[in-house]
Amino acid sequence: MSKLVITGKVAPMAQGAAEPPVPGRVWIDGGTVVDVTTGRRRVAGFSGAAEVDVGDAFVLPGFIDMHNHLAYNALPLWTEPGRTEPWLHNKHWPDADTYTESITEPAWVYAKACPEALLAYVQVRAMAGGASAAQGWPTANRGYRTVMRNVDAEDVGTGRDDLVYTSVVTKSGEALTTAVRRMAAGSGFIYHCAEGRRGSRVLRDYTDLDRADGLLRTLLAVHACAVDAEQWARWDPQEAGGVVWSPLSNLLLYAETTLVDDARARGITVCLGSDWGPSGSKNLLGEMKVARIAADHLGYDLSDAQIVEMVTSNPGTLLERCWQRPVGRLVPGALADVTVVRGRGRGDAWKRIVAARERDVALVVVDGAPRYGDTSLMNQAAAPPSFAATVGGRRRRVALPDPADPERAWTWKDVLGTLRAVQQDPQQAISNAQARASAGPRFAPDAELELFLDMPDTRQTGRAGPPKNPDQVTIPPVPSLEHDAAYFDLLEAAPIPGGVLAPLRARFGS
Secondary structure (H helix, E strand, O other): OOEEEEEEEEOOOEEEEOOOOEEEEEEEEOOEEEEEEEOOOOOOOOOOOEEEEEEEEEEEEOEEEOOEOHHHOOOOOOOOOOOOOOOOEOOOHHHOOOHHHHHHHHHHHHHHHOHHHHHHHHHHHHHHOOEEEEOOOOEEOOOOOOOOEEOOOOOOOOOOOOOEEEEOOOOOHHHHHHHHHHHHOOOEEEEEEOOEOOOOOOHHHHHHHHHOOOOOOOEEEEEOOOOOHHHHOOOOHHHOOEEEEOHHHHHHHHOOOOOHHHHHHOOOEEEEOOEOOOOOOOOHHHHHHHHHHHHHHHOOOOOHHHHHHOOOHHHHHHHHHHHOOOOOOOOOOOEOOEEEEOOOOOOOHHHHHHOOOHHHEEEEEEOOEEEEEEHHHHHHOOOOOOEEEEEOOEEEEEOOEEOOEEEEEOOHHHHHHHHHHHHHOHHHHHHHHHHHHOOOOOOOOOOOOOEEOOOOOHHHOOOOOOOOOHHHOOOOOOOOOOOOHHHHHHHHHOOOOOOOOOHHHHHOOO
């Protein structure tokens, strides 16, 4: 792998946001940060390295999206027609009348008929918001390559598959005991936990963990919005782990969100996750703004600097416990993931970073390789083969290999064309998916790729499966990559949040 030097206003986040960004350089060799310097000092051995000067833009650790369901991110926001009352919990809305037809079936068709194009689209969408790593990748019948860092499967060169475990399904009995045993041995556990309104039955997810001695420093509880202040106090600060906060999805579904101040008071580390297309923000830039809106509305004691920590050093702290490598910080020996963002508006650096929009993401580097960014910066950085796309009104290059030939890039036209062909003729796509699946042994290393959905569907006997009436499947148009007027129109038409999220449109200038 090649060497790369990035010059700009560097925010190493070595101690979180304790220090503001300062002019400096990040020195990368392969997949590792070698050094971070200020002033004119240069590091030996980089005479032939590609060098990128981003001017006054902020150079940050790569943003980490700690909660998602990526296979659903080609779908628009969803609300159940006529429903004005908040859902009680995450076992409630999968039984809605339109859930299967609006979410499960379209996602299933994409996952089976064009999985490669789906993975390409969701990665570009995430990188357009500055993410270099994400949690919530779909499982598959065989391995597949991603250019973003896969939090669920990262082995940091160890070859081990037990560094992090994840579960959308509620654990009980022996399964819960096994999860706690793994955490005690040092494995991370990213666990959908107590997702719903306070006082609802899903609080039991958390109290069961407590009784099983599972409130540990390697636990990353996703949502936990049903947990009240008294229950947060049950987590011993000496064993404080993490919680993943997805305020937009929480407010859209439940009109409540995680008691972040109570969690932080116990020393629990808070991260952000943009969740999924049907009820989440499009990317971490959106979720950061919602965090700001929610904190102001609910009176949480939360600064812009702390919001930036929630997508960088906070998830880095939790993942380093499992990976034994620095991440989410630009320090010697860290994984070489970098996000470059132009600040927007006035105020200190942190406020300007939180205010950034998709057009302000200048460069995303993953494992030392430039993967997304302004055309000029990608060229300076000697990026791998890339295709052109326009995002946020700026011309970009995206280094995403063609699955048929990893030595060359796909074209954005082909990616979108494949998705749109499925969207416009789902019946033909279903036939194509069946032909793919029957082309050979389903689980062979060279089998046609098949993705499996991770969200439940009570109308499909509890799991996401094929449409019962294929001739009736309809799929909405593929959404844009950016937070745009169409997105905000859907968001503001959703009655459950009660207008709390309305300021988001203005923050994106739409």
